[in-house]
Every structure is written in C-alpha cells, then in structure tokens.
Amino acid sequence: MPNAFLPQLGHYEELIAYKKAECIYDVTYFFVNHYLSRGDRTVDQMLQAARSGKQNIVEGSAAATASRETEIKLYNVAKASLQELLADYADYLRVRNLELWHKESPKAVQTRRVCREHPDSAFYRERMEGRSPGAIANIAIVLIHQADYLLARLIDTAKKRFLEEGGIREQMTRARLEYRKGKRG
DSSP: TTOOOSSOOOOOOOOOHHHHHHHHHHHHHHHHHHOOOTTTTHHEEEEHHHEEEEEEEEHHHHHHTTTTHHHHHHHHHHHHHHHHHHHHHHHHHHHHHHHOOOOTTTTHHHHHHHHHHOOOOOHHHOOOTOOOHHHHHHHHHHHHHHHHHHHHHHHHHHHHHHHHHHHHHHHHHHHHHHHHHHHHH
C-alpha cells in the first residue's frame, strides 16, 4: 500500500464549484466580447478574474494530494478572483444605471433556481444570445454567489481533512512508523 498515506485526490471536473466556475468563465467570455469595447482594460481584467476563479480550483484540487495548505490557499484565491469579477459586474450595472436584481426579486429567485439546476456551461452558452447585458450581468452575479458558497464549503472540508489527517509530513511519518511496526511484527 505505497499510497495509503497519500491518497490521490484531484478530480476537479467532478466538483460543482468547478462546473459553476466554468459557467462563469463562459458567460464572462460572451459578455465582454459582446458588451465591452475591445480597448477597454476591463475586458482583460474580467476574463482573467473568471479564468483565475476556474483555474485555481483545478490547481487547488490537484495540490490537495500533497498539501492541504496549498489546496486551501488556492481555493481562497479562486474565491477572491470571483469576488473581483462580482465587483466588475456590479460596477457595470451601477455606472450604466441598470438594475441589480434584489436577492428576493422574482427574477433573482428564478435565476438562482435555474442556475442551481444547471451547472453545465453549454446550457449558458446556448442561452446568452439575445439577452440584454443587464440580464447577463445579473445571471453572472447569481452564478458567482453560488460558486462562492460552494468554494467556502470546499475550504471547510479541506480544513476538516487537515485537522483529522494532518499534513503530508504527519501522514508520511505515520505511514513510516506503521510500516516499521509491520516489519517487526
């Protein structure tokens, strides 16, 4: 059992948080390419924030095998990147005097339900055409809030695993001591 103390983690594709982040990236890609000017610096910043949110989940998931600390840090970077993107969408709505849907408005409630039911990016890519920039920004905001919640849960789970299992050095020491004990017995 050479990997008993170092179980292979990863599998980011199975994480709902990753799927949401992929949806956010795709919605953002559509949004900036349809509603922002090519020379606008916000285009690159929004795309980079959306990409960072997604890619840090990938990297954090892969790092989980060897370092809970790195896993937790990267999930927090993903959260921070998505919060930056959230602010960009809110700014877009505010400076253009467009409606930011109130949390309990019928549009927001319906959008939360639909977004909860559809964590697949193709669903959003197929439905962006013909929607107003305000609606797309609000959809992105809902998705970001959902991803933020899921990332908080991932971070809590990683913290719990660290407390229960320790870090890699502790796991390696335990495995080595058990191995030695088995050799003597």
